[in-house]
Amino acid sequence: KNEVEQSPQNLTAQEGEFITINCSYSVGISALHWLQQHPGGGIVSLFMLSSGKKKHGRLIATINIQEKHSSLHITASHPRDSAVYICAVNRNGNKLVFGAGTILRVKS
Amino acid sequence: GAGVSQSPSNKVTEKGKDVELRCDPISGHTALYWYRQRLGQGLEFLIYFQGNSAPDKSGLPSDRFSAERTGESVSTLTIQRTQQEDSAVYLCASSLQEGQPQHFGDGTRLSIL
Numbered sequence A: 001k002n003e004v005e006q007s008p009q010n011l012t013a014q015e016g017e018f019i020t021i022n023c024s025y026s027v028g029i030s031a032l033h034w035l036q037q038h039p040g041g042g043i044v045s046l047f048m049l050s051s052g053k054k055k056h057g058r059l060i061a062t063i064n065i066q067e068k069h070s071s072l073h074i075t076a077s078h079p080r081d082s083a084v085y086i087c088a089v090n091r092n093g094n095k096l097v098f099g100a101g102t103i104l105r106v107k108s
Numbered sequence B: 001g002a003g004v005s006q007s008p009s010n011k012v013t014e015k016g017k018d019v020e021l022r023c024d025p026i027s028g029h030t031a032l033y034w035y036r037q038r039l040g041q042g043l044e045f046l047i048y049f050q051g052n053s054a055p056d057k058s059g060l061p062s063d064r065f066s067a068e069r070t071g072e073s074v075s076t077l078t079i080q081r082t083q084q085e086d087s088a089v090y091l092c093a094s095s096l097q098e099g100q101p102q103h104f105g106d107g108t109r110l111s112i113l
Helices: none
Strands: A004-007 A010-014 A019-025 A031-037 A043-049 A052-056 A059-064 A069-074 A083-090 A096-098 A102-107 B005-007 B010-013 B019-024 B031-037 B043-050 B053-056 B065-069 B075-079 B088-095 B108-112
Touching: A004 A083, A010 A019, A019 A031, A019 A083, A019 A102, A031 A069, A043 A052, A043 A059, A043 A069, A069 A083, A096 B043, B005 B088, B010 B019, B019 B088, B019 B108, B031 B075, B043 B065, B043 B075, B075 B088
Parallel strands: A010 A102, B010 B108
Antiparallel strands: A004 A019, A019 A069, A031 A043, A031 A083, A052 A059, A059 A069, A083 A096, A083 A102, B005 B019, B019 B075, B031 B043, B031 B088, B043 B053, B065 B075, B088 B108
């Protein structure tokens, strides 16, 4: 079993829909990251969180440390949100352990 | 530039050759990371630098892989005697300090023929 599990693996949504991507992890962590990888390969860090909730524009990330679970929400989704969303956790210092990613496609 | 810069962006080489990949982090960022992403797979951690020291080399897949960082700036990842399974996108990231968000470069796409 991977240390970081994401679901779903693939997600197709209609423009405007509310989207949730989930991440569960099995180890103790110091922080959890949500990353976005566009089709061209570039990776952007969306959030880094260790507790509670963070919001940036239409994106919201939450984490429940006790349940070892995080969610990334996208409100009012748009085709430009189409990308791979990757959950990663910090353990043993600065080493990041990555989930397999969720491929999101938003159709207009 | 303002971001993490990697070169070359693409590298095609024959099996058995040595390759060097370069990463220029954001100025002032003390932490630097190397990752690998093989086709259709997730990201893998390779090595992490704090300053010029590498406290964690646990991700280097074999002794053919090495990395160094000088001047608390540029880092090079060297792969000796390349094998076909080394084909991947090699990504570099930097952060201001340990535990801070990481900024990624666009990667070097390495293809071993």
